[in-house]
Amino acid sequence: MQIKSFLCGIMHSNCYCLESDGEAVVIDPGYMSEPLLEYLNSEVAVKYIILTHNHFDHIGAVEEVKRITGAPIAISKTDEIGLYDDNYRLSASVHGRYGFANPNLRADVYLSDGDALTFGNEELKVIATPGHTPGGICLLVGNYLFSGDTLFASSIGRTDFIGGSFEKISKSLEKLMLLPDDTVVFAGHGPETTIGREKKTNPYIKF
Numbered sequence: 001m002q003i004k005s006f007l008c009g010i011m012h013s014n015c016y017c018l019e020s021d022g023e024a025v026v027i028d029p030g031y032m033s034e035p036l037l038e039y040l041n042s043e044v045a046v047k048y049i050i051l052t053h054n055h056f057d058h059i060g061a062v063e064e065v066k067r068i069t070g071a072p073i074a075i076s077k078t079d080e081i082g083l084y085d086d087n088y089r090l091s092a093s094v095h096g097r098y099g100f101a102n103p104n105l106r107a108d109v110y111l112s113d114g115d116a117l118t119f120g121n122e123e124l125k126v127i128a129t130p131g132h133t134p135g136g137i138c139l140l141v142g143n144y145l146f147s148g149d150t151l152f153a154s155s156i157g158r159t160d161f162i163g164g165s166f167e168k169i170s171k172s173l174e175k176l177m178l179l180p181d182d183t184v185v186f187a188g189h190g191p192e193t194t195i196g197r198e199k200k201t202n203p204y205i206k207f
Helices: 034-040 062-069 078-083 166-176 195-201
Strands: 002-008 013-020 023-027 045-050 073-075 116-119 122-128 137-141 144-148 184-187
Touching: 002 034, 013 034, 013 122, 013 184, 023 116, 034 062, 045 062, 045 116, 073 078, 122 166
Parallel strands: 023 045, 045 073, 144 184
Antiparallel strands: 002 013, 013 023, 116 122, 122 137, 137 144
16 A cells, blocks of 8 residues: 655645555545645546545545545544534634635545445545544554544644544543554654554553
């Protein structure tokens, strides 16, 4: 599997494109950059556009990516509201710089804990991790975890936005810490890390 990372917009969110045997998934297209556009216009067949949660800096380019690729939008049913409601999308905080919500936009696929999606020779597993948002998810592909804004290197996602809960994200983190220590974590912002490293260095992880 190939992993391509694209830095998106002024919030420096990470968009990931995973490719296997000619098929790909796009995770969290927050902003349409030239490198991302070039990739989407290549020969790769995008099978899914997957959103870990519903904030503007992770979904701002989802409509454009869908228009280019024709791929279905996949998100938890709880977080779908961010596709069509600016309050949950948090668009007002950046005055629509990442685009306002489309009142007619809906998900094509609803993701729940334990679901699996296939692309190429890979299987992507959904892990429900509420706390940053009510319906936040992480994505596990082999030994790689795409953690959205649940887990960062030495930090975690904020819980003071609408629908956030420190109690829930703490329980979500406990679930993630059950993964093998050598699991590589690709976060929604910042550098990659590992589960083992976060157990030792993250002040929000209590063991």
